[in-house]
Amino acid sequence: MHMLKTESLTHVYSSGTPFEHVAIYDIDFEVEKGEYLGIIGATGSGKSTFISHLNGLIKPTSGRVLYEGKDIHESKSFTRDTRFKVGLVFQYPEYQLFESTVFEDIAFGPKNMGLSASDVEERVLEAAGFAGLGDQLLKKSPFELSGGEKRRAAIAGVIAMRPEVLILDEPTAGLDPRGREEILRNVMNYKNAHGATVIMVTHDMEQLARAVDRIVILAHGKLEMQGTPAQIFSQDEALSALGLSAPKVTLVAARLRALGLKLPEDIYTTNMLCNALKELKQSKGKGESVRSNPGGDDHA
Amino acid sequence: MLKDITLGQFFPGTTIVHRLDPRIKLLLTLAYITALFLAQGVVAYALMFVVVLTCLTLSKIGPKAVFRGLKPIFIIILITVVLNIFFVHGETVLLEYRFIVITREGLYNAGFMASRLIMLIVGTFLLTYTTSPIALTDGLEQMLNPLKKIKLPIHELAMMMSIALRFIPTLIEETDKIISAQRARGADFESGSLIKRAKAIIPLIIPLFISAFRRADELATAMESRCYHGGEGRTRMKVLKAQGRDFVALLLGAGLIVVIVYLR
Numbered sequence: 073m074h075m076l077k078t079e080s081l082t083h084v085y086s087s088g089t090p091f092e093h094v095a096i097y098d099i100d101f102e103v104e105k106g107e108y109l110g111i112i113g114a115t116g117s118g119k120s121t122f123i124s125h126l127n128g129l130i131k132p133t134s135g136r137v138l139y140e141g142k143d144i145h146e147s148k149s150f151t152r153d154t155r156f157k158v159g160l161v162f163q164y165p166e167y168q169l170f171e172s173t174v175f176e177d178i179a180f181g182p183k184n185m186g187l188s189a190s191d192v193e194e195r196v197l198e199a200a201g202f203a204g205l206g207d208q209l210l211k212k213s214p215f216e217l218s219g220g221e222k223r224r225a226a227i228a229g230v231i232a233m234r235p236e237v238l239i240l241d242e243p244t245a246g247l248d249p250r251g252r253e254e255i256l257r258n259v260m261n262y263k264n265a266h267g268a269t270v271i272m273v274t275h276d277m278e279q280l281a282r283a284v285d286r287i288v289i290l291a292h293g294k295l296e297m298q299g300t301p302a303q304i305f306s307q308d309e310a311l312s313a314l315g316l317s318a319p320k321v322t323l324v325a326a327r328l329r330a331l332g333l334k335l336p337e338d339i340y341t342t343n344m345l346c347n348a349l350k351e352l353k354q355s356k357g358k359g360e361s362v363r364s365n366p367g368g369d370d371h372a
Numbered sequence: 373m374l375k376d377i378t379l380g381q382f383f384p385g386t387t388i389v390h391r392l393d394p395r396i397k398l399l400l401t402l403a404y405i406t407a408l409f410l411a412q413g414v415v416a417y418a419l420m421f422v423v424v425l426t427c428l429t430l431s432k433i434g435p436k437a438v439f440r441g442l443k444p445i446f447i448i449i450l451i452t453v454v455l456n457i458f459f460v461h462g463e464t465v466l467l468e469y470r471f472i473v474i475t476r477e478g479l480y481n482a483g484f485m486a487s488r489l490i491m492l493i494v495g496t497f498l499l500t501y502t503t504s505p506i507a508l509t510d511g512l513e514q515m516l517n518p519l520k521k522i523k524l525p526i527h528e529l530a531m532m533m534s535i536a537l538r539f540i541p542t543l544i545e546e547t548d549k550i551i552s553a554q555r556a557r558g559a560d561f562e563s564g565s566l567i568k569r570a571k572a573i574i575p576l577i578i579p580l581f582i583s584a585f586r587r588a589d590e591l592a593t594a595m596e597s598r599c600y601h602g603g604e605g606r607t608r609m610k611v612l613k614a615q616g617r618d619f620v621a622l623l624l625g626a627g628l629i630v631v632i633v634y635l636r
Contacts, residue, residue, distance in 0.1 A: 129552050152558070160556040167546075168553040170578035180575065184558030215582070229557060 073141050074102040075269050076126055076158065076237055081135035083121055095121040096293040098135070103237070103269055110280040110301075111273045113290035114315045119273050120163075122290060123239050126271070127158035156185055159235030163242050165226035169214035174205065174225050177214050181233040199232035202262045204254060220251035224258065231262055237269040238262065244276070256283065277319040281305065281340030289314060302338050321345050382504050388617065389431035389502045394511030396618040401499045403625035407632045408491055416635045417487060423628060424491055424498075431502050441497045442490065449486050456482035505537040514612060527603025535591070543584065550579050 081099040086092050096118040103109050113119045124130045125137055128144045128151040137144050144154040162168070171177035178199055182192040200210055203224040209217065214225055227243065240259065244252040256279065263270050274280060280287055281301045289297040289304070291314045297304060304311070305318040317323070318340070325339040325348070333352065339345050384390075392400075404423070411420055428438065442449075462477025500508070513530035520526050551561065554575045561572050 124552065127556060129555055152560075155556060155558055162549065162553045162556070165553065167583055168550055168557075168575075168579055170575045180554075180559075181557040184560070233557070 074138070075105045075107075075140065077102040077138040077141075078125065079136045079138070081122070081125060081137065082133050083118075083125065083130065084133045087133065094293055096125075096290075099290075099295045101288065101295060103271060105236075105269055106263075106267050107269050107286065108263065108284045109269070109271045110284035110287045111271060111290060112275065112277070112280065112287060112316060113273075117290040118293040119290055120241060121293075123160060123241060123271070123273060126237070126239060127160045128154050129160070156181070156233045157235055158237045158239065159230040159233050161227050161230045161238070161240045161243060163245060165230075165243075166214075166219070166222035168229075169222060169226055172213060173211055174200075174214050174217070175210040177225060178210075178229045178232050181229055185233060195232045195234065196228075199228040202231055202265070203228035203258050220247055220254065223247065223251070224255060227255065227258065234266065235268065236266075237271065239271040239273075241273045242275065243272065244274070244279070252279075277305075277317070278321060278341055281319050281322075289316065291315075301340055305340055306337070383433065383437065383501050384504070385432060385502065387431050387502070389427060389498070391617075392621055393612055393614045393618045394503050394507040395515050395612060396614060396621055397499055397503055398508075398511050398515060400621060400625045401496060403629055404495045405492065407629050408488060408495070410629070410632050410636065411488075412636050416632050417484065419628075419631065419635070420491055421487070424494055427498055428494070431498065433498070433501055437501065438494060441501075442493060445489065445493055449489050452485050452489060453482045456485055506534055509534040509537070510608075510610070510612060525603075527606070531603075539584075539587065542587070543580070546583055547576070547580055550576055 078099055078101045081101070082097050083095045084092060085095055099122065111119055111123070121130065125132055128137070131145060139154050139157065142150065144151055169177050171180065175196055178196045179192050182195045187195070196210075200206075205221065205224060205228060209221065209225075214222060217225060223243070227240070231238070238259065243255050243259070247255065259270060259272070260283065262268060272280075272284065284301065286298060287301055287304045288295060296314060297307070297310065305322055308318060311317055321342050321344075322340055325335050325345055329335050329337075335345075335348050335352065339348055389397075408420055411417055457474060457478050458472065460475065460478035460481045461473055462475040464476040465473060466476055466479070467474040503511075509530045512533070513526055516524075516526045516530075555561070559572060559575055561569065561576070563569075564572070
């Protein structure tokens with residue numbers, strides 16, 4: 073059975089007024105248990121509206137959202153349960169921190185679930201572990217933390233609910249490369265430990281190429297394309313028609329191929345390109361055209 | 373959900389009402405309110421009604437927007453009407469039942485008060501519907517300029533007002549976002565006792581305050597790095613200059629008061 077599924081999901085804002093705006097239109101979508109899914113789309117493509125439907129924060133104008141085959145708006149209590157099972161981390165989640173200590177803030181979700189004090193503590197410590205927040209950080213005020221730590225504390229606040237599906241809206245926006253790596257690793261650790269489904273909204277193609285099983289592309293409120301990273305990134309023209317492009321390193325590899333280097337077609341990350349180039353160097357035994365390339369990698 | 377609030381909402385447009393000098397519009401609104409409170413008798417009220425209707429038509433504001441603006445004060449109008457019907461006692465008794473006495477004068481009064489209130493609200497939001505908040509504060513600042521002589525910080529007050537107005541939509545949007553984020557963590561803003569609901573607001577109010585202070589700080593830095601130092605010697609990008617139509621409008625406003633006074 074599908075973990076989460078939408079059936080002809082449509083949402084219209086300010087319906088019946090001059091400001092009427094169709095945010096998403098007729099989206100059929102499903103995600104399996106344990107899948108790592110990436111969602112891409114330009115600004116205004118309806119991504120945020122779409123993911124807010126998945127945990128019942130917004131009611132669809134028409135269509136349904138099914139969690140394990142059950143309509144999440146079937147009853148009020150089921151909608152509330154779904155909120156805990158489908159954890160949603162919004163953009164810049166650090167702006168939602170409010171408690172006096174990081175520990176208390178992470179505990180907000182589990183407390184709302186009505187868990188006992190000892191259960192709450194167990195979950196907070198577990199979530200803090202996934203987010204790489206040490207004991208001394210838990211006692212601090214969330215407002216004393218650095219930007220990256222705040223972000224991780226906020227994500228831990230959602231992980232502490234032990235959601236079966238974890239949805240993150242651009243979790244790495246505005247962070248330095250190290251902060252980005254840490255968050256992606258935290259998410260991966262949680263996914264592996266709990267067999268959770270992860271849905272990540274991002275603009276970073278390379279990030280997607282590295283981790284996800286499947287990519288879904290939204291454009292103008294519609295689901296335009298979906299498939300594995302390899303399937304998606306090979307359709308260069310269709311992508312650019314949607315204002316998107318394959319990872320830069322894929323384009324670099326394509327250029328190199330055009331220059332006569334024998335590189336494979338499925339290169340989506342800097343690591344893949346490096347390895348391919350190393351192999352090439354070994355097999356050819358000479359490296360003039362190869363040596364000039366690492367500079368190009370850095371730009372990717 | 374919070375986006376539906378009308379708070380001095382401005383409908384951009386290019387009609388003659390939109391193009392009038394904001395200072396003139398402020399003066400005209402004052403004249404209009406004065407006339408409204410001076411008006412007595414059916415003829416005067418009818419005249420006022422025609423004036424409002426003409427302005428509404430000229431500014432192309434639809435009836436929908438008018439009714440939306442009136443919605444919040446509907447209860448006040450209702451209470452006024454009820455109080456007037458039952459408690460204003462005149463000579464011509466229309467209905468008497470135990471302690472309930474309804475007189476013709478009471479009905480008249482109720483009608484007049486209700487139409488006065490409605491016209492008052494419609495007239496004032498005609499100003500905010502057709503004038504951008506920035507233009508409005510600009511106009512206000514220039515009209516209050518003489519008060520600088522008695523050391524009132526007019527420019528600073530106007531700047532504070534425009535900043536406050538500018539940030540209302542931003543804060544509303546922010547509130548919406550924080551509500552969503554906390555609801556995603558199971559926060560419940562809608563049910564429970566009063567105390568429980570008051571407590572539920574804490575996860576909303578604290579992040580909101582923090583972000584408001586952060587924004588204030590950022591804005592102050594941005595203004596200072598562009599050498600803002602208050603009103604002294606400051607020139608403007610848009611200089612307000614009254615034109616022919618503004619004087620005509622002003623004359624019409626003065627004429628309205630004269631006629632209303634004459635009708636008393």
